[in-house]
Amino acid sequence: MKKIFSTLLSCCVLTILFAQKTGSFNGLDMNLGNLYRLSDAKTRSIGPENLTGEPGKGGMATLANGSARQAAAELGQGWKVNPFIVIEPGQTFTMAEISGSGSIQHIWMTPTGNWRYSIFRIYWDDEPEASVETPVGDFFGMGWGKYAPLNSLTVTVNPGSAFNSYWPMPFRKKCRMTMTNINTERMVLYYQVDYTLTQVPEDAGYFHAQFRRKSSVEGGVCTLVDSIEGKGQYVGVSLAWGVHNNGWWGEGEIKFYMDGDTKYPTIAGTGTEDYFCGSYDFEVAGKYVEFSTPYAGLHQVIRPDGLYNSQERFGLYRWHIMDPIRFDKSLKVTIQDLGWKDNGKYLVQQSDISSVVFWYQADPHRHFPPLPSKAELEQK
Numbered sequence: 001m002k003k004i005f006s007t008l009l010s011c012c013v014l015t016i017l018f019a020q021k022t023g024s025f026n027g028l029d030m031n032l033g034n035l036y037r038l039s040d041a042k043t044r045s046i047g048p049e050n051l052t053g054e055p056g057k058g059g060m061a062t063l064a065n066g067s068a069r070q071a072a073a074e075l076g077q078g079w080k081v082n083p084f085i086v087i088e089p090g091q092t093f094t095m096a097e098i099s100g101s102g103s104i105q106h107i108w109m110t111p112t113g114n115w116r117y118s119i120f121r122i123y124w125d126d127e128p129e130a131s132v133e134t135p136v137g138d139f140f141g142m143g144w145g146k147y148a149p150l151n152s153l154t155v156t157v158n159p160g161s162a163f164n165s166y167w168p169m170p171f172r173k174k175c176r177m178t179m180t181n182i183n184t185e186r187m188v189l190y191y192q193v194d195y196t197l198t199q200v201p202e203d204a205g206y207f208h209a210q211f212r213r214k215s216s217v218e219g220g221v222c223t224l225v226d227s228i229e230g231k232g233q234y235v236g237v238s239l240a241w242g243v244h245n246n247g248w249w250g251e252g253e254i255k256f257y258m259d260g261d262t263k264y265p266t267i268a269g270t271g272t273e274d275y276f277c278g279s280y281d282f283e284v285a286g287k288y289v290e291f292s293t294p295y296a297g298l299h300q301v302i303r304p305d306g307l308y309n310s311q312e313r314f315g316l317y318r319w320h321i322m323d324p325i326r327f328d329k330s331l332k333v334t335i336q337d338l339g340w341k342d343n344g345k346y347l348v349q350q351s352d353i354s355s356v357v358f359w360y361q362a363d364p365h366r367h368f369p370p371l372p373s374k375a376e377l378e379q380k
Contacts (some may be wrong), residue, residue: 026200028201039198040198044196052324060077061081063081066133084190086186095178095191096195103169103196106164109163111179115136119179122169125171127172131363132209135211135345135377143238148299150300153294154236156319168207171200172200207358211354216244216352229329233324234320234359235321236317236357241352244350245350250272250282253271254275256268258325260330273298295322
C-alpha cells in the first residue's frame with residue numbers, strides 16, 4: 001500500500017508540473033520558441049484610423065473629419081481618410097487610452113518637426129504622474145534631432161524617420177499615452193500602438209523612462225538618474241553626447257549605486273566605450289566607426305563639417321536585456337566625463353550630455369525631476 005501511495009503521489013506531482021508547463025498561454029514574452037502557441041489574448045491596435053482600438057472600428061473616418069480628406073476626396077470612407085493627426089503648438093494629444101489588463105508590444109511613429117520639442121509620456125493604472133517622460137527623439141535614440149539608423153532588439157529607427165519601440169510595457173488597469181507639442185509650429189504625427197489584452201504576471205514591473213540633460217557637466221560627473229526607489233531592474237540607457245574639446249572624450253566610468261551605496265558603488269565600469277560594448281575609442285584606422293547591434297551601439301557620429309557643425313557629437317545606447325541590473329531598494333547611476341590632457345593625465349571635461357534611462361519597477365515611483373524648459377532642451 002505504501003508503495004502504491006508513493007507511486008500515486010509521484011504521478012500527481014508530475015501531472016501538476018505538466019499542467020503548469022503546458023497551461024494556457026497569456027500571449028506575452030513572444031519569441032520564436034513560442035510563436036506557434038495559441039492564446040486567448042486579444043490583439044488590438046490604436047492609431048489615427050482607429051483611435052480607440054475597438055473591434056470593427058477601424059477605417060471609419062469620413063471626408064468631413066479626415067486629416068487626408070482632400071487626397072481621399074474621390075475615394076471616400078473606408079480608404080485612407082485619416083492616417084495622421086495634427087498637434088497644434090501647446091497642445092497635448094492623447095495617443096492611446098486603454099482599459100483592462102495587458103501589455104504594449106510595439107509602438108511605431110514618425111513625428112515631424114523638432115523631436116526635442118515633442119514630449120512623449122506614458123501613465124500606468126490611473127497614476128497622476130507619468131512613468132515615461134522624455135522628448136520623443138531621445139526616447140528612440142535620436143537625441144541630436146537627426147536621423148541615424150538604429151537596429152537593436154528594443155528600438156529600431158528606419159528610413160526616413162520611422163521610430164519603433166519593442167519594449168514590453170505591461171499594465172493591470174489602464175494605459176494612457178500622450179504627446180505634447182511645446183514648439184511654436186504644428187506637428188504631424190503618424191503612429192500605431194500595438195497591444196494585447198491579457199492577464200499579466202503578478203511579478204510584472206512597470207516600464208519607466210526618464211530624461212535628463214546637462215548642457216555643461218560640472219565637476220566631471222553626470223548623474224543619469226538618482227530618484228529611483230523601490231524594487232526593480234535597470235534595463236538600459238541612450239545618450240546624446242556632445243564634446244566641447246579635442247581629443248578622446250570617453251575615459252569616464254559608469255557607476256551603479258544600489259540599495260544604500262554611498263561613497264562607493266556596487267558596480268563600477270572601466271570606461272565609456274567599454275560600457276557601450278566597444279573598445280579603444282571606437283576607433284579603426286584613425287576614424288570612429290559606427291555600429292548598431294541588438295544590445296549596444298555607437299549608432300551616430302556627427303562630424304565637424306567646416307561650418308556650423310563645429311563639434312563632434314555622438315549617439316550611444318546600451319540595453320541590459322540579458323543582464324538587467326536588479327535592485328531591491330534604490331538605484332543611482334552616474335557617468336564620469338573624462339578625456340585626456342596632453343601630458344597623459346585625465347582631463348575633467350564639461351560635455352553636453354542628454355540621457356534617457358530605462359527601468360522596470362513596482363509603482364508608485366518617486367517624483368521625476370521637472371523636465372527642462374524649452375530653452376534648456378534645445379540642441380546646441
